[in-house]
Amino acid sequence: MMWMDVENITLTINDSSVSGREGMTILEVAKENGIDIPTLCYIPELSPTGACRICVVEVEGSRALVAACHTPIAQGMVIRTHSPKVLETRKTIVELLMASHCGFCMICEKANICDLRKIAADLEVGLPRFETEKRFYQIEDVSPYVQRDMSKCVLCWKCIRACREIAKKNVYGTAYRGFDAKVVVDCDQPLNKEVCRDCGICINYCPTGALTRPKKLGEEKKGKPLVISS
Amino acid sequence: MPEVKKKTKEHESVLVLLQEAQEKFGYIPEDFMANVARSLDISLSEVFGVATFYSFLTCKPLGRNVIRVCKSLPCCLKDAQMIIESVESELRIKPGETTTDGKFSLTLTNCVGACDKAPAMMINDDTYTDLTPGKISQILKKCK
Numbered sequence: 341m342m343w344m345d346v347e348n349i350t351l352t353i354n355d356s357s358v359s360g361r362e363g364m365t366i367l368e369v370a371k372e373n374g375i376d377i378p379t380l381c382y383i384p385e386l387s388p389t390g391a392c393r394i395c396v397v398e399v400e401g402s403r404a405l406v407a408a409c410h411t412p413i414a415q416g417m418v419i420r421t422h423s424p425k426v427l428e429t430r431k432t433i434v435e436l437l438m439a440s441h442c443g444f445c446m447i448c449e450k451a452n453i454c455d456l457r458k459i460a461a462d463l464e465v466g467l468p469r470f471e472t473e474k475r476f477y478q479i480e481d482v483s484p485y486v487q488r489d490m491s492k493c494v495l496c497w498k499c500i501r502a503c504r505e506i507a508k509k510n511v512y513g514t515a516y517r518g519f520d521a522k523v524v525v526d527c528d529q530p531l532n533k534e535v536c537r538d539c540g541i542c543i544n545y546c547p548t549g550a551l552t553r554p555k556k557l558g559e560e561k562k563g564k565p566l567v568i569s570s
Numbered sequence: 571m572p573e574v575k576k577k578t579k580e581h582e583s584v585l586v587l588l589q590e591a592q593e594k595f596g597y598i599p600e601d602f603m604a605n606v607a608r609s610l611d612i613s614l615s616e617v618f619g620v621a622t623f624y625s626f627l628t629c630k631p632l633g634r635n636v637i638r639v640c641k642s643l644p645c646c647l648k649d650a651q652m653i654i655e656s657v658e659s660e661l662r663i664k665p666g667e668t669t670t671d672g673k674f675s676l677t678l679t680n681c682v683g684a685c686d687k688a689p690a691m692m693i694n695d696d697t698y699t700d701l702t703p704g705k706i707s708q709i710l711k712k713c714k
């Protein structure tokens with residue numbers, strides 16, 4: 341019988357005892373129990389990458405904090421999702437992401453739908469304390485479907501995974517290394533029509549303002565102009 | 571939970587093929603990468619990703635003598651910056667550039683395994699250690 345083997349792992353999250361099934365991640369169990377752990381690079385339906393570390397939690401006996409989105413639960417685990425140590429680390433991680441991210445929220449069109457900005461606001465991260473080098477790239481606006489401003493990219497790899505695993509197109513890849521790492525198309529050519537069709541899936545997944553639908557200025561003024569006479 | 575995608579056989583053979591091209595042409599031409607992508611049925615961006623990840627692979631033609639100055643921590647602590655600067659002023663190029671006569675290219679690399687004799691650099695397949703700015707000009711003069 342199916343339900344015989346369900347809920348067979350018991351663990352403790354934030355001092356209350358909860359249970360989950362074999363193979364579930366800490367994040368999934370937390371969510372089932374109404375505990376909200378912020379995530380940025382996680383896509384529920386796709387394989388986790390653990391790229392952003394925003395979802396870190398404390399697991400008793402573990403040397404370092406672990407990422408909840410890809411760490412499987414184990415019998416007897418004692419987890420803290422919002423301890424002072426977790427909150428401080430999470431905040432620093434967001435601060436570091438913000439420090440190397442070249443978006444200026446004040447003038448960013450996507451500011452109100454930006455996941456990164458929302459997380460930063462939730463965690464009360466102000467202006468980053470760290471002065472880091474920034475990467476500036478030319479905006480890629482060749483494609484009529486997707487406009488890419490890679491200066492705003494935080495390397496969460498969601499667009500790569502969404503394109504590869506959902507759209508089954510495999511347009512994007514990661515290239516270069518370390519500070520120079522970048523999401524590229526082909527040999528770092530601007531995204532063009534031939535390789536990309538208009539599914540726009542990557543735009544919906546991008547947690548920052550890096551990917552947007554190109555604006556057609558002509559469309560903003562459709563219809564008869566209003567003329568007021570006398 | 572979905573399976574984490576394992577590195578596949580294709581990814582291993584990409585590296586082997588790229589290394590062969592690097593040896594044969596001195597760099598990895600774009601159409602070669604396109605061929606690799608087609609024959610292994612992966613995207614060009616994935617092949618390019620591998621090619622640009624390793625500092626010993628390069629996507630543009632380089633000079634006859636490729637100078638790789640180590641920039642990892644031990645060398646850095648032994649003032650690798652000074653070595654970089656003296657190569658720069660000697661050849662009048664910056665890391666990532668090639669001299670106009672096609673004789674030298676300068677790049678930076680991670681640890682080359684000579685930390686005990688830091689600062690270190692490589693020119694093609696030879697390693698030079700315990701470097702000082704004085705040594706640099708002698709070494710460069712000997713290059714053909």
Ligand code: SF4
Nearest residue numbers: 493494496497499546
């Ligand atoms: S472009 Fe957007 S979705 Fe793609 S890696 Fe950058 S931040 Fe993530």
Ligand code: FES
Nearest residue numbers: 381390392393409
């Ligand atoms: S959401 Fe877990 S590492 Fe990004």
Ligand code: FES
Nearest residue numbers: 640645681684685
């Ligand atoms: S750090 Fe330069 S050789 Fe090891």
